[in-house]
Amino acid sequence: MSVGEGVWSADIEPGRTFFYKVPLTWGRQLYATAELGSSASGDGIAVGALDLSLYNPARGLVDDASTNYDGSQKVAEIDPLPPVAYENRYAVPDRLSGMRFAGSYYLVVHLAAEVAEKYGDGPLPLTLRVRVGGSAESGPGYAGESEPPGVFQAGGGDTGAAAESGGGSDAAMAVLAVSGIGAGTVVLVVLGVWMVVARRRVGAL
Numbered sequence: 001m002s003v004g005e006g007v008w009s010a011d012i013e014p015g016r017t018f019f020y021k022v023p024l025t026w027g028r029q030l031y032a033t034a035e036l037g038s039s040a041s042g043d044g045i046a047v048g049a050l051d052l053s054l055y056n057p058a059r060g061l062v063d064d065a066s067t068n069y070d071g072s073q074k075v076a077e078i079d080p081l082p083p084v085a086y087e088n089r090y091a092v093p094d095r096l097s098g099m100r101f102a103g104s105y106y107l108v109v110h111l112a113a114e115v116a117e118k119y120g121d122g123p124l125p126l127t128l129r130v131r132v133g134g135s136a137e138s139g140p141g142y143a144g145e146s147e148p149p150g151v152f153q154a155g156g157g158d159t160g161a162a163a164e165s166g167g168g169s170d171a172a173m174a175v176l177a178v179s180g181i182g183a184g185t186v187v188l189v190v191l192g193v194w195m196v197v198a199r200r201r202v203g204a205l
Helices: 084-089 115-119 158-165 183-204
Strands: 004-013 015-022 028-036 047-057 061-069 075-077 103-111 124-134
Touching: 004 015, 015 028, 015 124, 028 047, 028 103, 047 075, 047 115, 061 075, 103 124
Parallel strands: none
Antiparallel strands: 004 124, 015 103, 028 075, 028 124, 047 061, 047 103
16 A cells, blocks of 8 residues: 555554555656654664665665664655656766666665563554655656556555555554564565565675
């Protein structure tokens, strides 16, 4: 399910990962922050506790940000990204060249399992803030169709639904979690594999 500009809330347990699908057309620009609420118990510092990553429609890692957790409210924020544009493919930094496709981008929020060692297994409040700037533009005309079809298209239905979204809660939030079932599980497993592979490649550089 797609999310658009707005504020999205959930409870997240250590070791859990949430996936948010954000449709972006040509010319649109994404801003995102993930905020982890304070804990009433526990102490110490969990290094790299909260991670926020962005993947493009080709499942390539665009950028990520992380923050330590000491029991107080913490925020992970992705630095400003360029608007989606075809010419971004010629940029050298991955975080710029990654914004070269129109289509569905994926925000991935992960809370490290190590947080449980200092603050317990109970859930912590998570708030995702999404802002979409820029103006929609016409994109290049591709010579053929992608496989599977529609990968590099935001889609009228998704774009409209996302634009009208204003916020959510546990009951109504538009979030894909790793506990999904059926076809949703397959999608999440594939996304998880892409995330792990991308991080291993970065670590090998």
